[in-house]
Amino acid sequence: MPLDVTPAGCIWNVCHNGKRIQGPFGSKSSAQQALDAIENNPSCKLRACMTCQTEFLSEGPHNRMCNRCRKDARAEYTTDVTV
Numbered sequence: 188m189p190l191d192v193t194p195a196g197c198i199w200n201v202c203h204n205g206k207r208i209q210g211p212f213g214s215k216s217s218a219q220q221a222l223d224a225i226e227n228n229p230s231c232k233l234r235a236c237m238t239c240q241t242e243f244l245s246e247g248p249h250n251r252m253c254n255r256c257r258k259d260a261r262a263e264y265t266t267d268v269t270v
Protein backbone atom coordinates (compact mmCIF):
# COMPACT_ATOMS: atom_id res chain seq x y z
CA MET A 188 0.00 0.00 0.00
CA PRO A 189 1.50 3.38 -0.94
CA LEU A 190 1.08 4.72 2.56
CA ASP A 191 3.61 7.10 3.98
CA VAL A 192 4.32 9.23 7.01
CA THR A 193 5.13 12.75 5.87
CA PRO A 194 6.23 15.80 7.85
CA ALA A 195 4.33 19.09 7.56
CA GLY A 196 6.05 21.80 9.55
CA CYS A 197 6.17 20.55 13.12
CA ILE A 198 3.42 17.96 12.70
CA TRP A 199 3.18 14.63 10.89
CA ASN A 200 0.54 13.21 8.58
CA VAL A 201 -0.26 9.75 7.29
CA CYS A 202 -0.55 10.13 3.53
CA HIS A 203 -1.72 7.90 0.69
CA ASN A 204 -0.29 8.89 -2.68
CA GLY A 205 0.65 12.23 -1.17
CA LYS A 206 -2.87 12.91 0.08
CA ARG A 207 -3.44 13.21 3.80
CA ILE A 208 -5.71 10.50 5.13
CA GLN A 209 -4.94 10.79 8.83
CA GLY A 210 -3.44 13.38 11.05
CA PRO A 211 -2.03 15.68 12.03
CA PHE A 212 -0.01 13.89 14.64
CA GLY A 213 2.33 15.57 17.09
CA SER A 214 5.16 13.11 16.54
CA LYS A 215 6.46 10.84 13.84
CA SER A 216 6.07 7.77 16.03
CA SER A 217 2.35 8.35 16.62
CA ALA A 218 1.83 8.88 12.89
CA GLN A 219 3.79 5.69 12.22
CA GLN A 220 1.60 3.88 14.76
CA ALA A 221 -1.52 5.03 12.95
CA LEU A 222 -0.06 3.88 9.64
CA ASP A 223 0.73 0.46 11.12
CA ALA A 224 -2.81 0.18 12.47
CA ILE A 225 -4.19 0.90 9.00
CA GLU A 226 -1.96 -1.69 7.37
CA ASN A 227 -2.88 -4.28 9.98
CA ASN A 228 -6.62 -3.72 9.64
CA PRO A 229 -7.97 -5.47 6.53
CA SER A 230 -11.32 -3.69 6.74
CA CYS A 231 -9.61 -0.30 6.53
CA LYS A 232 -9.56 1.03 3.00
CA LEU A 233 -9.88 4.18 1.00
CA ARG A 234 -13.41 5.13 -0.05
CA ALA A 235 -14.99 8.18 -1.58
CA CYS A 236 -16.99 10.14 0.98
CA MET A 237 -20.73 9.93 0.31
CA THR A 238 -21.06 13.64 1.04
CA CYS A 239 -18.09 15.41 -0.55
CA GLN A 240 -16.55 12.60 -2.68
CA THR A 241 -13.17 13.14 -1.08
CA GLU A 242 -11.12 9.99 -0.66
CA PHE A 243 -10.74 9.09 2.98
CA LEU A 244 -9.74 6.16 5.10
CA SER A 245 -12.82 4.12 5.90
CA GLU A 246 -12.92 1.86 8.93
CA GLY A 247 -15.31 -0.49 7.15
CA PRO A 248 -18.51 -0.75 5.11
CA HIS A 249 -20.45 1.18 7.78
CA ASN A 250 -18.11 4.13 7.48
CA ARG A 251 -18.96 6.21 4.40
CA MET A 252 -18.32 9.78 5.48
CA CYS A 253 -14.92 11.43 5.75
CA ASN A 254 -13.77 12.79 9.09
CA ARG A 255 -14.52 16.35 8.04
CA CYS A 256 -18.12 15.60 7.05
CA ARG A 257 -18.69 13.55 10.19
CA LYS A 258 -17.28 16.40 12.22
CA ASP A 259 -19.50 18.88 10.37
CA ALA A 260 -22.52 16.71 11.08
CA ARG A 261 -21.64 16.57 14.75
CA ALA A 262 -20.78 20.28 14.94
CA GLU A 263 -24.08 21.36 13.43
CA TYR A 264 -25.27 22.89 16.68
CA THR A 265 -21.98 24.10 18.04
CA THR A 266 -19.46 26.72 17.02
CA ASP A 267 -16.51 24.63 18.08
CA VAL A 268 -14.59 24.23 14.83
CA THR A 269 -11.13 22.74 14.80
CA VAL A 270 -8.93 23.87 11.95
Ligand SMILES: [Zn+2]
Pocket residue numbers: 236237238239240241252253254255256257
Ligand atom coordinates in the same frame (compact mmCIF):
# COMPACT_ATOMS: atom_id res chain seq x y z
ZN1 LIG B 1 -16.74 14.27 3.11
